[in-house]
Amino acid sequence: MWDYTDTVKDHFFNPRNAGAVKEANATGEVGSISCGDALRLTLKVDPDTQKITDAGFQTFGCGSAIASSSALTEIIKGKTLDEALLVTNQDIAEFLGGLPPEKMHCSVMGREALQAAIANFRGEVWQDDHEEGALVCKCFAIDAVLIEKTVRENNLSTVQDVTNYTKAGGGCSSCHEGIEDIITKVLAERGQTMDHQQPVPAVTPAKPYAMTNVQRMRRVERVIEAIRPQLQRDHGDIELVDIEGNTVYVNMIGACSGCQLEAQTLGGIQQRIVEDLGEFMKVVPAKLREQLVQIGG
Amino acid sequence: MADIYLDNNATTMVAPEVVQEMLPFFSEQFGNPSSMHSFGDKVGRAMKQARIQVQKLLGAEHDSEIVFTSCGTESDSTAILSALKAYPDRDEIIITAVEHPAILTLCDYLEKNEDYVVHKLRVDKQGRLDLDEYQDLLCNKTAIVSVMWANNETGTLFPVETMAEMAHAKGVLFHTDAVQAVGKIPLDLKSTKIDMLSVSGHKLHAPKGVGVLYLRRGTRFRPLLRGGHQERGRRAGTENSASIVALGKAAEMALEHLQFENTQVKAMRDRLEQGLLAAIPNAFVTGDPTNRLPNTCNIAFEYIEGEAILLMLNKMGIAASSGSACTSGSLEPSHVMMAMGIPYTAAHGTIRFSFSRYNKPEEVDQVIAVVPKIIANLRKMSPYWGENGPVADPDKAFAPTYA
Numbered sequence: 153m154w155d156y157t158d159t160v161k162d163h164f165f166n167p168r169n170a171g172a173v174k175e176a177n178a179t180g181e182v183g184s185i186s187c188g189d190a191l192r193l194t195l196k197v198d199p200d201t202q203k204i205t206d207a208g209f210q211t212f213g214c215g216s217a218i219a220s221s222s223a224l225t226e227i228i229k230g231k232t233l234d235e236a237l238l239v240t241n242q243d244i245a246e247f248l249g250g251l252p253p254e255k256m257h258c259s260v261m262g263r264e265a266l267q268a269a270i271a272n273f274r275g276e277v278w279q280d281d282h283e284e285g286a287l288v289c290k291c292f293a294i295d296a297v298l299i300e301k302t303v304r305e306n307n308l309s310t311v312q313d314v315t316n317y318t319k320a321g322g323g324c325s326s327c328h329e330g331i332e333d334i335i336t337k338v339l340a341e342r343g344q345t346m347d348h349q350q351p352v353p354a355v356t357p358a359k360p361y362a363m364t365n366v367q368r369m370r371r372v373e374r375v376i377e378a379i380r381p382q383l384q385r386d387h388g389d390i391e392l393v394d395i396e397g398n399t400v401y402v403n404m405i406g407a408c409s410g411c412q413l414e415a416q417t418l419g420g421i422q423q424r425i426v427e428d429l430g431e432f433m434k435v436v437p438a439k440l441r442e443q444l445v446q447i448g449g
Numbered sequence: 450m451a452d453i454y455l456d457n458n459a460t461t462m463v464a465p466e467v468v469q470e471m472l473p474f475f476s477e478q479f480g481n482p483s484s485m486h487s488f489g490d491k492v493g494r495a496m497k498q499a500r501i502q503v504q505k506l507l508g509a510e511h512d513s514e515i516v517f518t519s520c521g522t523e524s525d526s527t528a529i530l531s532a533l534k535a536y537p538d539r540d541e542i543i544i545t546a547v548e549h550p551a552i553l554t555l556c557d558y559l560e561k562n563e564d565y566v567v568h569k570l571r572v573d574k575q576g577r578l579d580l581d582e583y584q585d586l587l588c589n590k591t592a593i594v595s596v597m598w599a600n601n602e603t604g605t606l607f608p609v610e611t612m613a614e615m616a617h618a619k620g621v622l623f624h625t626d627a628v629q630a631v632g633k634i635p636l637d638l639k640s641t642k643i644d645m646l647s648v649s650g651h652k653l654h655a656p657k658g659v660g661v662l663y664l665r666r667g668t669r670f671r672p673l674l675r676g677g678h679q680e681r682g683r684r685a686g687t688e689n690s691a692s693i694v695a696l697g698k699a700a701e702m703a704l705e706h707l708q709f710e711n712t713q714v715k716a717m718r719d720r721l722e723q724g725l726l727a728a729i730p731n732a733f734v735t736g737d738p739t740n741r742l743p744n745t746c747n748i749a750f751e752y753i754e755g756e757a758i759l760l761m762l763n764k765m766g767i768a769a770s771s772g773s774a775c776t777s778g779s780l781e782p783s784h785v786m787m788a789m790g791i792p793y794t795a796a797h798g799t800i801r802f803s804f805s806r807y808n809k810p811e812e813v814d815q816v817i818a819v820v821p822k823i824i825a826n827l828r829k830m831s832p833y834w835g836e837n838g839p840v841a842d843p844d845k846a847f848a849p850t851y852a
């Protein structure tokens with residue numbers, strides 16, 4: 153049985169805004185029937201004020217998919233489209249008092265339906281920007297697609313590496329066999345085999361989602377402040393732009409910007425943040441988000 | 450309304466008589482059956498009786514063919530791995546696409562990591578096997594065939610007796626995972642060619658964590674656990690005596706109730722099924738309704754998702770289970786439904802109701818009274834459902850962007 157919060161149960165048993173909105177002028181349909189979750193979001197948008205005056209959902213899916221849909225409609229009603237676009241899947245999950253890691257994708261689906269509906273209103277075509285795989289690390293909700301991508305792009309070869317880069321495997325450690333399987337597969341593509349003599353990572357006591365957003369932001373800010381003098385010595389700098397869910401957006405300035413070492417520097421900063429917070433955070437250049445918003449409309 | 454338990458294929462209540470029988474083995478009868486004193490002696494005798502009780506339920510020729518294990522999964526692993534070690538020149542395994550993960554996950558592992566060739570027999574839309582396909586696969590490279598007696602999700606029975614004969618004719622070992630069949634249908638292993646068979650205690654009103662591997666006398670065997678001489682060296686480790694005694698009692702009771710299971714329990718199952726199908730449109734039985742366990746019924750409710758149905762049922766005090774992806778945390782609905790070619794919009798909405806002799810006829814009426822409303826409420830929220838039925842051309846009417 154899933155450990156659903158009372159708010160999730162309430163939104164499942166007493167869904168708000170179920171059904172299609174009459175005279176809707178924006179529709180978003182996302183999800184995957186093979187995975188068992190799909191959602192149609194219909195909105196009524198006032199063309200003059202750009203405000204969402206009504207929202208309704210029709211969902212094929214499990215308890216948390218229905219609850220996430222219900223929560224989404226409650227969150228966005230009365231918002232302008234631009235305001236609504238700032239809603240993250242984390243916001244939906246937090247509105248519900250949290251979701252089990254296996255169910256976070258339900259909140260992602262909600263956000264994507266919203267993006268798709270807004271794109272539809274604006275006459276644009278929405279495209280999904282992420283792929284989801286089977287959940288490997290349940291402590292930190294990291295899926296196989298992300299692990300494989302990270303292993304491939306960074307030439308990782310040990311479970312320790314994977315834990316450092318993605319945090320996967322840093323909790324209860326029961327997914328290490330699964331992580332090794334992924335590493336073995338990627339190494340095989342390069343004609344290499346896995347070295348089984350590597351020590352396994354020290355297990356850090358994991359408390360996922362233990363922090364509030366405000367606490368998380370302060371901690372990230374503190375880590376970045378501590379790193380800045382080092383960068384300034386190299387005639388560069390870093391600026392914290394935003395934190396969204398577990399993604400930290402930063403601007404690299406001066407000598408750091410665009411230099412070949414940028415990715416490496418970001419990786420190092422990410423590791424410092426992850427170590428300090430004890431939970432997985434991704435550090436991404438803010439310019440990437442601008443690109444994403446453009447794609448997302 | 451008292452809670453209604455219709456998930457007996459997942460696990461069963463331990464029968465009160467069984468609890469009584471096992472209790473002394475936690476207190477005064479704590480001895481080790483291997484010991485040379487009277488503390489151990491009584492335990493040894495009780496275990497011998499349990500072995501005979503299980504032998505009778507299975508219709509085995511000798512009580513020494515009963516090997517106690519820690520669960521159905523251990524029995525399955527022991528059987529397959531034993532055959533591979535006993536026949537090192539053979540590297541092919543034949544199973545079905547609808548086996549329990551206890552077989553499937555092990556065989557996938559053996560295929561991926563140890564270079565065995567695993568053939569998975571396909572099933573048709575009713576979950577039935579093609580014996581011609583099977584015949585063609587049997588050869589002198591086959592180390593073992595493992596086919597479940599009854600499928601845990603649909604209750605569909607497989608012709609394992611015929612398949613064991615076919616295997617023997619080719620000199621191939623035959624194992625069956627009979628975890629769902631034992632105690633529900635009559636068995637007489639001595640008149641079959643089955644070499645090995647797995648039992649799990651908690652499916653027949655014994656406790657969890659005890660099982661049996663039936664091992665026909667003369668079958669080449671290599672133990673999974675080596676150590677002491679327990680179970681005649683075929684399964685080392687000090688015996689779980691309390692649970693073994695319990696399983697013996699449960700086997701005796703199951704044998705006494707076989708008739709009841711196939712009349713009264715079956716009647717409850719049939720009435721539930723007919724009642725639900727009559728009241729709910731766009732619902733159908735999965736598996737082979739003409740050839741299945743008497744206690745199991747699996748119904749697909751189209752255009753809605755199973756976990757949502759289970760949560761609603763649970764709120765009404767009704768326990769069942771589902772083949773939806775969400776209930777297991779996996780990305781796909783049940784492999785059994787996929788193997789039968791059930792479309793996604795129905796596979797995610799499959800609900801299994803499984804009875805035991807402890808269910809009451811009134812419970813059937815109570816379930817029939819609430820389920821149609823639950824289904825209707827969820828369908829109201831479904832993008833595939835219109836005012837009074839599924840929308841026209843559902844796959845075109847709702848075509849979400851993959852996300």
Ligand SMILES: Cc1ncc(COP(=O)(O)O)c(C=O)c1O
Nearest residue numbers: 520521522549551601626628649
């Ligand atoms: C067909 C089948 N095989 C094996 C098992 C596993 O049995 P156990 O839980 O005793 O390991 C089950 C139980 O879920 C089953 O239904």
